[in-house]
Amino acid sequence: MGRKWQILGVMLIVVLLGSMGCSSKHKLVAGAPDWVNQGSGAFDDAGSRVFYGVGAVAGISSQTLAVQAADQRARADIARQLETLVSGLSRDYQSAMSAQGAKPGVEEQQLEQSLKTVTEVSVRGSRVVDHWKDAETNTVYSLVELDLDSFKAAISQLDAVDPAKRGFMADNAEKTFDQLKGDVKK
Numbered sequence: 001m002g003r004k005w006q007i008l009g010v011m012l013i014v015v016l017l018g019s020m021g022c023s024s025k026h027k028l029v030a031g032a033p034d035w036v037n038q039g040s041g042a043f044d045d046a047g048s049r050v051f052y053g054v055g056a057v058a059g060i061s062s063q064t065l066a067v068q069a070a071d072q073r074a075r076a077d078i079a080r081q082l083e084t085l086v087s088g089l090s091r092d093y094q095s096a097m098s099a100q101g102a103k104p105g106v107e108e109q110q111l112e113q114s115l116k117t118v119t120e121v122s123v124r125g126s127r128v129v130d131h132w133k134d135a136e137t138n139t140v141y142s143l144v145e146l147d148l149d150s151f152k153a154a155i156s157q158l159d160a161v162d163p164a165k166r167g168f169m170a171d172n173a174e175k176t177f178d179q180l181k182g183d184v185k186k
Contacts, residue, residue, distance in 0.1 A: 029134060029139075031134075032132060032134065032141070033130065033132050035052065035054065035130065035143050036054065036056075036132060036141050039054055040052050040053045040054045040074075040077045040078070040081065041081070041180070041181070042081065042148075042177050042180040042181040043181065044181070048147050048148075048149075049147065049148040049149070049174075049177055050145045050146065050147045050148065051078050051081050051082070051126075051145065051146045051147075051148070051151075052078075052143060052144070052145050053073075053074040053075060053076070053077030053078035053079075053081070053126070053143075053144045053145075053146075054074055054077060054141060054142070054143055054144075055069075055070040055071060055072065055073025055074030055075070055076070055077060055141070055142045055144070056070055056073065056139050056140065056141045056142075057069040057070045057073060057139065057140050058137055058138060058139040058140075059138075060140075063140075066140040067131060067140055067142065069140075070131070070140045070141060070142035071128050071142045071144065073142070074128070074142040074143060074144035075123050075126055075144050077144075078123055078126055078144055078146050079123045081180065082123065082146075082151070083116075084180060085151075085173070085176050085177065085180060086116060088176040088179065088180075089169050089172055089173065089176055123146070125146065125150055125154070126144050126145060126146040127144065127145060127146075128142060128143070128144050129143050129144065129145050130142070130143040131143070148173060148174070148177050151173065152170045152173050155169045155170050155173065156170055
């Protein structure tokens with residue numbers, strides 16, 4: 001009889017964990033603009049390559065504060081995407097250097113720190129392009145964009161990194177963007 005209770009307990013845990021996984025999926029919002037339901041990511045949009053961040057906030061009665069909070073969440077969403085991009089660029093750079101026989105070291109650390117600074121500057125260079133409020137739930141949504149060209153321009157202005165490394169990063173930003181864009185489609 002003890003074995004049956006153990007099996008039942010394991011089955012209950014599996015069901016609970018499975019239901020937690022389902023609850024975290026993105027729910028579609030009826031009547032919302034496409035960008036609300038599509039969410040954030042890297043996209044080709046009208047000939048431009050852009051990062052879109054979507055932020056949402058509910059439960060704030062002041063419309064001004066709700067919009068500001070949604071904007072900040074959308075920018076934080078872009079920052080997470082850029083951290084992924086910077087991580088990929090750093091890995092690509094380290095792989096290229098290792099292939100040429102160079103030893104990883106302080107240069108890569110300096111480069112990674114510089115790229116994190118570019119991420120911070122780029123997020124500040126992002127712009128809010130749309131807002132939408134769900135009248136049923138009073139949730140405010142914000143759409144923020146950052147184009148890849150602006151990010152690459154920020155890389156090219158890194159004085160702390162030698163020009164060859166800056167060129168490598170700018171050249172590989174396109175490839176890494178495409179990888180991120182592919183992840184969005186999955």
